[in-house]
Amino acid sequence: MTRPTNAGRRVAAAAAMAVAALQAASCASLPSSSSPVPIGTLDRAPAEQTITPPQPRRAPDQLLQDFLTVGNAPAGKHAQARQYLTKEAAAHWDDSARITIVTDTAVLRESQSDSKATYLVRANRVGQLLDNGAYKPDNGSLELRIELVRFGGEWRIDELPSGVIMDRQLFQDSYRAHPLYFPNAAGTALAPDMRWFCNDRNALATQLVAALAAGPRSGLAPAVRNMLAGGVTPNPPTRADGRPGPVGVGMGGVRIDFRGASALDQRSREILAAQVIWTLDGSRVPGGYQLLADGKPLDDRYASGWTVAEVAMLNPNVDSGVDVGLNAVRAGALVQVDNTGLAQVPGYFGGTAAMQSAALSRDGKQVAAVVGDRTRRTQNLMVGTYGGGAAPVNAAARITRPSWSPDNRSVWAVLDTARVVRATRDPSSGEVTTADVDTAGLAGLGKQISELRISRDGTRAAMIIDGRVVVAVVVLHNGRWALANAHPVPLRPGAQALSLDWSSGHDLLVSTAGGDAPLVSAQVDGAVIEPFTSQNLIPPIGTIDATATTFYAKDNRTVMQLKNNDPSNKDRYWREVPYLAGVDVVPVLPG
Structure with missing residues (x-):
C-alpha cells in the first residue's frame, strides 16, 4: 500500500x-x-x-x-x-x-x-x-x-x-482462490497459478480467460509457457448455445474465439485447449467448450465442442505415479507393499541394509536412494533401476531424501544442507551425470536445507530451510538449472517444519513441531494455512509422502495412511498401513 x-x-x-x-x-x-x-x-x-x-x-x-x-x-x-x-x-x-x-x-x-x-x-x-x-x-x-x-x-x-x-x-x-493453468516448459504438464477473484459467477468465465491472457505471475513466468501469447488473443467468452444470459452459468456452454490461433501447429492447439479448459473446469465453469481459431474450429474433430476428456493427457488433477503403488524402506532395504504383505525388491536396492531414504521416478522404473557408508561415516546418493543395479552419484555427510523430476530421468537432492545437485540418468546407457544447481535465488532465506521436493509438474521446488517452508521455481538458465524467485510460505505461530510433500499442484502437506497442529495444509502462495487432520497420529510426525489419492505419514509408531476420498475433515482418521509397523520404516512413493 x-x-x-x-x-x-x-x-x-x-x-x-x-x-x-x-x-x-x-x-x-x-x-x-x-x-x-x-x-x-x-x-x-x-x-x-x-x-x-x-x-x-x-x-x-x-x-x-x-x-x-x-x-x-x-x-x-x-x-x-x-x-x-x-x-x-x-x-x-x-x-x-x-x-x-x-x-x-x-x-x-x-x-x-x-x-x-x-x-x-x-x-x-x-x-x-x-x-x-x-x-x-x-x-x-x-x-x-x-x-x-x-x-x-x-x-x-x-x-x-x-x-x-x-x-x-x-x-x-x-474471497475465493481460482487456479489458472500454464504449461510447463516442455508442454508435458500444467502448473497452477492461484488467483483470488470475486465470486460473481456471471463474470467468472470472462475473468479467468482475461487473466490467462494477461499471463502468469512474474515469479512463476520463467518456469512456464503461455499459449495465450505471441499473437494469440481471446475474444470475450460467449454462450455456446447462442442464447442470452451469463456465460459459464448453467448448461449453455462456453464459446471462445482465439484470434491468431490459426497459425498454431496441432500440438500447440491441444496445449492451448488444455490450458483454457482445465482453468475453466478448475473453477467449476461448466462446458461444453466450443473453441475457435479465427472463427473456425480450433480442431475439426471437436467442432461441436470440447470436454475435459479431450484434454485428459494434461489433467492437472491426475498423478501419473499413483499406479506404481507403495514401497518402503524397511530395515535398510527397499520393499514393495501390497495387500498381501511385503516383497523384497530384487537387485541392489532390495539387497542393501543401509538405506535411509528413497524415491521412485514417476513411472516407477528408476530409483534414487540415500545409503549410509559406516566405514567412511558418509552417505551416498545411489541411482539405478527398480529391480536392477545402481551406481554412486554423490557422497556427503548428509543427503536429503531424493526427489524426481516428472521427466523420469532427473533426480534432485541436497548435500550437507546447502549444496543442491541434479543427477540425470541416461535410460539407454545407464550413465549418470550430475550438476550443481544455482541456489543464488535462496539468498537470505536461511542456511540449512533439510528437505526438497519437486512438484509433479516440475515447475516448483518446496523446501524446508531452517525449519521454514520455502517455495522456488525451477528454471533452466543459460544451460544451468536454478532455483529462482523463492518465497517463504508462513506456517502457524511457533511451528517448525519437519517434513513436507506436494498434496496437489498448489498445496503442500507439512508436518510440524512446536505449533498448535502437527499437520498443516499450506497453499503454495501462502494465502491459506490450515490445520490438517492428525486424528490417530502420534507426534512427532516424520516423513510425509503423498500421491493425488493417498497421503502417508511416519509417526512415532508406524506408517499411517489417509485416503483423499475419505469423509469430511472432522471424520477423517489416519490408519495403519498393514505390515509396516516399526520405527525403522519410511514410506516411498514416486516423486
Missing part, C-alpha cells in the same frame, strides 16, 4: 479495514469485458445485500467498529463503506489499489472532542492481494491513525488512503 500522507495516515487504518468489506461490493458491478478483479468468496457466494446507511447516533468508536465489519456487503464500488465517509472523503477515496491483509487488529482511542476523534489502528501485515488477483506473503507491522469528524450531528470518517486493509479472516471469508 502507498505510504499515506499525514492526513491520509490518520484515516488509513479505517479505510483499510473497511475496504475489506468494500472489496466484495465492487465485484458485483464489473463489466464483462473488464480485466480480472480480485474480489469474491473463498467457500461461499456473498449473499445479495442492499446498501444501508450507518445506524444513527453512533459514537465515533462504535461507527468505526461498524465500518470495519461491513466488508461482506457486495455492492458496486464499495458503496456500503462509502456511507461511513464524509462526502468529500467518499469522492476522493481510491479503492482500486492493492489490498493489504492483516491480523491481530487493535483499535485504540487517542483523543476525542465534540467535533473530532482520533483512533490508532495497529495490526500485523501478513500478505498483499495484487491487482491481478495474485496473493503475495508479507511480514511486518502496521500502525495508522484515523480521524473522524462530526457532520450534521453524525460521526463520519473524513479521509482514507488509497487501497484497502483487510483482516485475514475477512479475506478468507470474502
Whole structure:
C-alpha cells in the first residue's frame, strides 16, 4: 500500500479495514469485458445485500467498529463503506489499489472532542492481494491513525488512503482462490497459478480467460509457457448455445474465439485447449467448450465442442505415479507393499541394509536412494533401476531424501544442507551425470536445507530451510538449472517444519513441531494455512509422502495412511498401513 500522507495516515487504518468489506461490493458491478478483479468468496457466494446507511447516533468508536465489519456487503464500488465517509472523503477515496491483509487488529482511542476523534489502528501485515488477483506473503507491522469528524450531528470518517486493509479472516471469508493453468516448459504438464477473484459467477468465465491472457505471475513466468501469447488473443467468452444470459452459468456452454490461433501447429492447439479448459473446469465453469481459431474450429474433430476428456493427457488433477503403488524402506532395504504383505525388491536396492531414504521416478522404473557408508561415516546418493543395479552419484555427510523430476530421468537432492545437485540418468546407457544447481535465488532465506521436493509438474521446488517452508521455481538458465524467485510460505505461530510433500499442484502437506497442529495444509502462495487432520497420529510426525489419492505419514509408531476420498475433515482418521509397523520404516512413493 502507498505510504499515506499525514492526513491520509490518520484515516488509513479505517479505510483499510473497511475496504475489506468494500472489496466484495465492487465485484458485483464489473463489466464483462473488464480485466480480472480480485474480489469474491473463498467457500461461499456473498449473499445479495442492499446498501444501508450507518445506524444513527453512533459514537465515533462504535461507527468505526461498524465500518470495519461491513466488508461482506457486495455492492458496486464499495458503496456500503462509502456511507461511513464524509462526502468529500467518499469522492476522493481510491479503492482500486492493492489490498493489504492483516491480523491481530487493535483499535485504540487517542483523543476525542465534540467535533473530532482520533483512533490508532495497529495490526500485523501478513500478505498483499495484487491487482491481478495474485496473493503475495508479507511480514511486518502496521500502525495508522484515523480521524473522524462530526457532520450534521453524525460521526463520519473524513479521509482514507488509497487501497484497502483487510483482516485475514475477512479475506478468507470474502474471497475465493481460482487456479489458472500454464504449461510447463516442455508442454508435458500444467502448473497452477492461484488467483483470488470475486465470486460473481456471471463474470467468472470472462475473468479467468482475461487473466490467462494477461499471463502468469512474474515469479512463476520463467518456469512456464503461455499459449495465450505471441499473437494469440481471446475474444470475450460467449454462450455456446447462442442464447442470452451469463456465460459459464448453467448448461449453455462456453464459446471462445482465439484470434491468431490459426497459425498454431496441432500440438500447440491441444496445449492451448488444455490450458483454457482445465482453468475453466478448475473453477467449476461448466462446458461444453466450443473453441475457435479465427472463427473456425480450433480442431475439426471437436467442432461441436470440447470436454475435459479431450484434454485428459494434461489433467492437472491426475498423478501419473499413483499406479506404481507403495514401497518402503524397511530395515535398510527397499520393499514393495501390497495387500498381501511385503516383497523384497530384487537387485541392489532390495539387497542393501543401509538405506535411509528413497524415491521412485514417476513411472516407477528408476530409483534414487540415500545409503549410509559406516566405514567412511558418509552417505551416498545411489541411482539405478527398480529391480536392477545402481551406481554412486554423490557422497556427503548428509543427503536429503531424493526427489524426481516428472521427466523420469532427473533426480534432485541436497548435500550437507546447502549444496543442491541434479543427477540425470541416461535410460539407454545407464550413465549418470550430475550438476550443481544455482541456489543464488535462496539468498537470505536461511542456511540449512533439510528437505526438497519437486512438484509433479516440475515447475516448483518446496523446501524446508531452517525449519521454514520455502517455495522456488525451477528454471533452466543459460544451460544451468536454478532455483529462482523463492518465497517463504508462513506456517502457524511457533511451528517448525519437519517434513513436507506436494498434496496437489498448489498445496503442500507439512508436518510440524512446536505449533498448535502437527499437520498443516499450506497453499503454495501462502494465502491459506490450515490445520490438517492428525486424528490417530502420534507426534512427532516424520516423513510425509503423498500421491493425488493417498497421503502417508511416519509417526512415532508406524506408517499411517489417509485416503483423499475419505469423509469430511472432522471424520477423517489416519490408519495403519498393514505390515509396516516399526520405527525403522519410511514410506516411498514416486516423486
